[in-house]
Amino acid sequence: MSGMTAAAPFGPLSFQLVLLRRMADHQPVLVEDARRELGVSVAEMREANRRWQAMVRGRGSRGALSRYRSVLGTPERTVPRRLGDLDCDAYLWPVPLWPDLRFEVLAVRAGGAVWNERLVRAPGAAGPVLRTERDLVPWSCTVDEVARAFPPAVPKEGSAPTRLLLSLTLPDGEGRTAEFCWGLFQRLL
Numbered sequence: 002m003s004g005m006t007a008a009a010p011f012g013p014l015s016f017q018l019v020l021l022r023r024m025a026d027h028q029p030v031l032v033e034d035a036r037r038e039l040g041v042s043v044a045e046m047r048e049a050n051r052r053w054q055a056m057v058r059g060r061g062s063r064g065a066l067s068r069y070r071s072v073l074g075t076p077e078r079t080v081p082r083r084l085g086d087l088d089c090d091a092y093l094w095p096v097p098l099w100p101d102l103r104f105e106v107l108a109v110r111a112g113g114a115v116w117n118e119r120l121v122r123a124p125g126a127a128g129p130v131l132r133t134e135r136d137l138v139p140w141s142c143t144v145d146e147v148a149r150a151f152p153p154a155v156p157k158e159g160s161a162p163t164r165l166l167l168s169l170t171l172p173d174g175e176g177r178t179a180e181f182c183w184g185l186f187q188r189l190l
Contacts, residue, residue, distance in 0.1 A: 011049070013097070027139070069104075073094040077095055093105050093121070101123050104121075120184040131147060166190075178190040
């Protein structure tokens with residue numbers, strides 16, 4: 002991606018940089034390692050984020066589902082889901098930085114409004130065994146996995162739309178809050 006320009010297509014690699022940009026607030030060392038693995042500079046990561054924000058907020062910007070399709074291509078899989086009274090579809094795309102995860106966009110069938118956008122465990126991929134606080138390693142687990150492992154878990158709004166807090170109870174009975182970015186565990190507060 003070196004030498005990325007504003008005219009270069011915004012694709013899956015650029016999108017991964019957007020995910021990383023938000024995670025840098027919590028896990029700067031992991032982000033730096035991932036950025037190097039992708040072979041991109043800090044300036045290129047910032048440029049990818051700037052372009053993404055322009056796509057999201059710009060005049061005449063397309064709907065979220067359409068935007069994801071244009072950036073990520075055809076979903077690897079589409080799975081029907083029911084949320085209460087809503088019929089939805091979960092669109093799943095691979096994310097090379099995290100081969101056992103997929104980027105999921107959950108959209109309501111009637112009208113296509115996007116309900117949720119996050120990283121989830123890939124179908125058939127084994128998630129981590131989560132039994133204690135020590136098992137909560139940054140970038141190792143998703144919000145759903147943590148919620149199942151440490152009930153009762155209560156979601157709370159995070160400090161930005163891509164962030165989520167999850168109040169949970171550890172096996173010793175201690176209540177803690179886990180912080181997620183794009184659905185991926187970042188840290189315990």
